[in-house]
Amino acid sequence: MxxxxxxxxxxxxxxxxxxxxxxxxxxxxxEEIIVGxxxxxxxxxxxxxxxxxxxxxxxxLQGLAAGRRYPRTLVxxxxxxxxxxxxxxxxxxxxxxxxxxxxxxxxxxxxxxxxRGFCNTCPRDSMLVVGDExxxxxxxxxxxxxxxxxxxxxxxDYFRRxxxxxxxxxxxxxxxxxxxxxxxPGPGEPVRRILTEFEPVFDAADFARAGYDLFVxxxxxxxxxxxxxxxxxxxxxYRVHEIESRCRTxxxxxxxxxxxxxxxxxVNPEYVDVARLPAVLRSWDVLVAPEPDPIHDPLLKVASMCxxxxxxxxxxxxxxxxxxxRHHTGMLRALERWGFxxxxxxxxxxxxxxxxxxxxxxDVRRRGVARSVLS
Numbered sequence: 001m002x003x004x005x006x007x008x009x010x011x012x013x014x015x016x017x018x019x020x021x022x023x024x025x026x027x028x029x030x031e032e033i034i035v036g037x038x039x040x041x042x043x044x045x046x047x048x049x050x051x052x053x054x055x056x057x058x059x060x061l062q063g064l065a066a067g068r069r070y071p072r073t074l075v076x077x078x079x080x081x082x083x084x085x086x087x088x089x090x091x092x093x094x095x096x097x098x099x100x101x102x103x104x105x106x107x108x109x110x111x112x113x114x115x116r117g118f119c120n121t122c123p124r125d126s127m128l129v130v131g132d133e134x135x136x137x138x139x140x141x142x143x144x145x146x147x148x149x150x151x152x153x154x155x156x157d158y159f160r161r162x163x164x165x166x167x168x169x170x171x172x173x174x175x176x177x178x179x180x181x182x183x184x185p186g187p188g189e190p191v192r193r194i195l196t197e198f199e200p201v202f203d204a205a206d207f208a209r210a211g212y213d214l215f216v217x218x219x220x221x222x223x224x225x226x227x228x229x230x231x232x233x234x235x236x237x238y239r240v241h242e243i244e245s246r247c248r249t250x251x252x253x254x255x256x257x258x259x260x261x262x263x264x265x266x267v268n269p270e271y272v273d274v275a276r277l278p279a280v281l282r283s284w285d286v287l288v289a290p291e292p293d294p295i296h297d298p299l300l301k302v303a304s305m306c307x308x309x310x311x312x313x314x315x316x317x318x319x320x321x322x323x324x325x326r327h328h329t330g331m332l333r334a335l336e337r338w339g340f341x342x343x344x345x346x347x348x349x350x351x352x353x354x355x356x357x358x359x360x361x362x363d364v365r366r367r368g369v370a371r372s373v374l375s
Contacts, residue, residue, distance in 0.1 A: 017161060017162030018162060019132035019158075019161070019162040019163045019164070020032070020158050020161045020162065020163060020364070020365060021129060021131075021132050021133070021134055021158050021163035021164075021364050021365060022131065022132055022365050022366065022367075022368075023129045023130075023131070023209075023363050023364060023365060023366045023368075024130075024131055024209060024211050024366070024368050024369065024370050024371070025209055025210055025211055025259070025366065025368060025373065026208055026209055026210070026258075026259040026260075026316055026363075027259065027260060027261045027262070027316040027318065027319050027366075028318070028319075028366035028367055028368030029317070029318040029366060029367040029368070030094050030315075030316070030317050030318065030363055030365075030366055031094065031095060031365040031366060031367055032094065032095040032096075032097065032363075032364045032365035033089060033094055033095070033096055033097070033361050033362065033363050033364060034096075034097050034098065034099065034123045034151070034154065034361065034362040034364055035082070035085070035086055035089070035096055035097075035098055035123075035360060035361050036082075036098075036099065036119075036120055036121040036122055036123050036360050036361070037098055037099055037100075037101055037102075037119075037120050037121065037150075038075055038078055038079050038082060038119065038121060038353060039101035039102070040101055040102050040103045040104045040105070040117075040119065041069070041070045041075065041104060041118070041119035041121060041353055042067060042068065042069060042070070042104035042105045042116055042117055042118060042119060042143075043065045043066055043067065043068050043069075043070060043118075044066060044118045044141065044143045045066050045067055045115045045116050045118075045142065045143040046066040046067075047115075047141065047142055047143070048178055048182060048194060049140050049141055049142075049178055049194055049195075049220065049221070050141055050143070052182060052183075052184055052194050052220055052249065053220050053221065053249055053251045054249075054305045054306075066116075067105065067116045068105075069105065070119075070352065070353070073299070074299070074303055074349070074352050074353075077349040078347075078349040078350045078352070078353060080349075081346045081347045081348070081349055081350060082347065082350065082360070084345070084346065085323075085345055085346075085347055085357070085360070088323070088343070088345055092317065092343075094317075095365075097154055097364070099120045099123065099150040099151045099153075099154065100150045100151075100153060101150075102117065102120060102149075102150045104116065104117030104118055104119055104120075105117070108145070108146060110145070110172070110173070112172060112173070112174050113142055113173065113174075115142040115143050115145065116143060117143055117144070117146070117147070118141065118143040118144055118147070119353055119354070120147055120150045120151070121350070121353040121354050121355070121359075121360060122205070122353070122354045122355050122359045122360060123151065123360075123361065123362035124204060124205045124254070124355070124358060124359050124360070124361060124362050125137070125139065125144070125147075125203045125204055125205045125221075125252070125354075125359070126139060126144065126147045126148045126151070126203075126204065127148065127151065127204055127362055128204035128207055128230070129209075129362060129363065129364060130209065130214070130234060130238075131370055132162070132163055132164055133163070133164040133165070133166060134155060134158065134163060134164070134165050134166070134364075135166045135167070135168060135204070135230075135233070136148045136155075136165075136166070136167040136168060137168055137202055137203055137204045138168045138169060138170060138171045138199075138200060138201050138202065138226065139171075139201065139202075139203055139221065140171070140173065140177065140195060140201040140203070140220070140221045140222075140223075141221070142173050145173070148167075158364070166233070168200065168202075168226075168229060168233075169199075169200060169229070171199050171200070171201050172198075172199060173201075174198075176196065176198040177195060177196055177198040177199060177201065178194050178195065178196065179192075179193075179194050179195070179196060182194040184248055184249055185248050186248075187248075189248075191245070191246060191247070191248065191250070193218065193219065193220050193223075193250065194220050195220060195221070195222075195223040196223070197223055197224055197225050199225060200223070200225040200226040200228070200229040201221065201222065201223055201225070201226045202216075202221070202222040202223070202226030202227065202229070202230065203219075203221045203222055203251075203252060204362075205252040205253065205254055205358075205359060206218075206219050206221065206222040206251075206252055206253050207230070207253065208253050208254070208257060208258070208259050209259070210259055210373045210374060211370060211371045211372055211373040211374075212237055212238050212239060212370065212371065212372045212373075213238070213239050213240075213241060213280065213372070213373060213374045214230070214234075214238060214239070214240045214241070215240075215241050215242075215243050215253065215257060215259070215278075216230070216240055216241070216242055216243065216253065217242070217243050217244075217245045217250060217252075217253045217256055217257070218242060218245075218250070219245070219247075219250035219251050219252065220249065220250055220251050221251055221252075227240060227242065239280075239374075241278040241280060242278075243256065243257045243272065243277070243278070244272070244273065244276050245271045245272065246270070246271050246272070246273070247268075247270075247271045247307075249307070250271075252355075252359070254312065254313050254355075254358045254359065255268060255306070255307065255309040255310055255312045255313055256268045256271045256272060256309075256312075257272060258289075258312050258314065258358075260287070260314075260316060260322070260338075260340065261316070261319040261320075261340075262319065262373055263283070263284050263285055264284065264285045264287060264338070265281065265284055265285070265286055265287065266287045266288075266289050266312060267286055267287070267288060267289065268289055268309050268312060269288050269289065270309070271309075274286050274288075280374045281374070285338075287334070287338055289309070289311070289312050289331070289334070290311075290330040290331055290333075290334045291330060292308045292309055292310070292311040292328060292330070292331070293311065293327055293328045293329055293330055293331075295308075295327070295348070297348075300348065300349065300351060300352070303351075303352040304351040304352055305351065305352055305353070305354050306351045306354070306355060306356075310325075310351060310355065310356050311325060311328040311330070311331045312331070313325075313355055313356035313357055313358045313359055314331070314335075314356075314357060314358060315357040315358050315361060317343065320339075320340055320341045321340070321341045321342075321343055322335055322340050322341070322342055322343065323342075323343045323345050323357050324342045324343065324344060324345070324357075325344075325345070325346070325347060325348060325356055325357070326344040326345060326346050326348075327346070327348050332344060345357070347360065
């Protein structure tokens with residue numbers, strides 16, 4: 001990819017097109033972003049790869065209500081906060097696009113299994129943006145098999161205007177991909193994951209970008225073959241570094257290891273051993289995330305699909321400004337101490353649908369160029 005221009009170009013018979021997709025890091029100035037939707041959200045279909053990834057209460061609720069609509073009370077509260085978040089982004093000059101609304105209760109099937117959908121609340125999981133390319137990911141949850149279809153209108157528009165658009169190999173998601181009789185490891189037990197190496201699978205949210213360097217966690221939705229597919233697809237110019245996680249239910253890097261700015265990374269002290277970070281980060285400031293503020297809402301405790309470290313799920317607007325959950329005052333104060341400018345916003349009630357600010361978005365365009373940020 002070029003390093004001398006802000007936007008990459010694609011040549012057509014009509015001449016070069018400046019790609020509308022251009023995002024190389026987690027912190028370059030944000031210009032355009034996709035924000036997920038709540039319409040049609042459905043409790044995920046029953047499957048071991050779903051239940052092993054969510055908190056105990058959330059797994060119990062999911063098992064009882066799989067395939068049904070989310071309760072209106074949960075949707076209404078989350079929708080109010082999501083609308084305000086979108087308004088905030090637009091007020092800051094960011095272009096916001098949205099996927100199509102979909103009825104996720106509609107059943108579908110492959111030759112091997114049937115399922116219903118989930119939701120399109122978290123575009124961060126199903127698409128990975130690297131430079132001018134959007135990669136559709138091969139996700140491990142059967143209920144998310146066709147999730148990117150709701151983004152196809154956007155993807156086709158970006159492609160027509162010059163972006164590169166790739167889909168990773170579509171997985172089979174048969175029983176061979178999942179460990180038999182898997183159980184979540186207990187405290188003090190070695191980390192183990194439900195995925196085998198039967199085929200490549202990965203969620204984009206297990207990757208974080210720093211120019212020509214990407215960081216990834218192996219998890220219950222991303223296996224070694226998935227990481228290797230990304231490494232080979234991007235080619236020798238890119239380096240893909242694996243972050244070891246001690247999380248007993250690993251899923252997504254953005255509550256474990258968060259790139260904030262050149263030379264600054266925030267880590268989860270419960271999941272990350274700082275001494276075992278990749279050697280390329282030795283010159284970086286490693287900022288230890290503060291203890292999350294407790295959440296007392298009983299409905300959120302039962303319905304949340306996320307762990308308590310969702311406080312780390314921030315969205316960088318640029319190298320200084322960062323959108324942070326208003327409830328987590330400890331995180332707001334810590335970011336201020338570290339020299340950032342926190343922008344408080346509410347999205348606490350999005351947790352039953354899969355995340356917070358970083359999960360709920362996909363940055364399509366940031367003002368920057370491809371470069372090597374690390375030594």
